[in-house]
Amino acid sequence: MKLSPDQIDIYDRDGFLVLENFVDGKDCDRLRARAAELVSDFDPQGVVSIFSTHEQTRTSDDYFLESGDKIRFFFEEHAFLPEGRLRQSKEQSINKIGHALHDLDPVFDTFSRAPEIKQMVSDLGIADPLLLQSMYIFKQPRIGGGVTCHQDATFLLTEPLRMIGLWFALEDATVENGCLWAMPGGHKLGLKSRFLRAEGGGTRFEVFDNTAWPEEDLRPLEVRKGTVIVLHGLLPHLSRENTSARSRHAYTLHIIDASARYPESNWLQRGPKMPLRGF
Numbered sequence: 529m530k531l532s533p534d535q536i537d538i539y540d541r542d543g544f545l546v547l548e549n550f551v552d553g554k555d556c557d558r559l560r561a562r563a564a565e566l567v568s569d570f571d572p573q574g575v576v577s578i579f580s581t582h583e584q585t586r587t588s589d590d591y592f593l594e595s596g597d598k599i600r601f602f603f604e605e606h607a608f609l610p611e612g613r614l615r616q617s618k619e620q621s622i623n624k625i626g627h628a629l630h631d632l633d634p635v636f637d638t639f640s641r642a643p644e645i646k647q648m649v650s651d652l653g654i655a656d657p658l659l660l661q662s663m664y665i666f667k668q669p670r671i672g673g674g675v676t677c678h679q680d681a682t683f684l685l686t687e688p689l690r691m692i693g694l695w696f697a698l699e700d701a702t703v704e705n706g707c708l709w710a711m712p713g714g715h716k717l718g719l720k721s722r723f724l725r726a727e728g729g730g731t732r733f734e735v736f737d738n739t740a741w742p743e744e745d746l747r748p749l750e751v752r753k754g755t756v757i758v759l760h761g762l763l764p765h766l767s768r769e770n771t772s773a774r775s776r777h778a779y780t781l782h783i784i785d786a787s788a789r790y791p792e793s794n795w796l797q798r799g800p801k802m803p804l805r806g807f
């Protein structure tokens with residue numbers, strides 16, 4: 529299933545490409561079931577304490593910064609009561625799981641290394657792919673947090689820029705439950721900022737252009753379950769809060785080209801025992 533020249537032209541013009549029915553419904557359900565198992569096996573006690581200690585910023589930074597080669601669980605911003613307990617069940621409190629599901633979990637590994645994905649990435653010019661990062665995003669009913677307008681290259685830069693994001697809809701995504709919004713052609717506006725590991729610990733932003741995004745140019749990408757949205761690394765996009773009663777599960781994968789340099793200042797790093805792998 530090669531991408532057609534027209535599809536590649538659309539990706540180059542808009543900075544994104546929507547491919548319906550890319551994933552079989554049964555495979556979407558398999559990922560959802562596996563994510564539910566991972567959550568069921570997850571003991572939130574230790575992590576809840578990380579997010580509720582006096583040194584919250586430092587310890588939660590470490591939990592995040594060390595997650596590049598692990599399977600870790602991140603909570604919705606409004607998941608905690610003032611005294612640090614969860615407001616509702618862990619199943620309804622987790623925002624996402626990241627960031628090495630694709631290497632550490634057999635179900636996500638198989639899904640992420642499907643031949644169709646390898647072919648698509650190759651068609652889009654990633655000749656020597658490495659699977660960098662995966663996230664399972666829950667976008668919980670009613671409390672699912674929004675993500676402000678950003679470019680993925682802010683967080684995962686390569687030099688030169690050879691990185692694409694894949695966003696798999698595991699459920700129908702609509703304006704009501706917080707679908708993606710993208711700015712057609714916005715990938716030609718240049719990189720606005722970088723998110724870096726700070727010297728001495730933690731993270732910081734380096735801003736190149738502090739003008740606001742023309743958010744009136746964003747378009748909602750309402751898609752059916754099984755659709756993949758391919759995102760150029762420089763494409764401005766966001767997702768709004770989910771205030772509906774339905775969840776909006778999605779799985780995302782970021783793939784880079786081994787020929788490009790991956791800076792040590794990028795927040796996401798791996799230990800020497802778990803180098804990045806391709807397909």
Ligand code: FE2
Pocket residue numbers: 678679680765
């Ligand atoms: Fe993103």
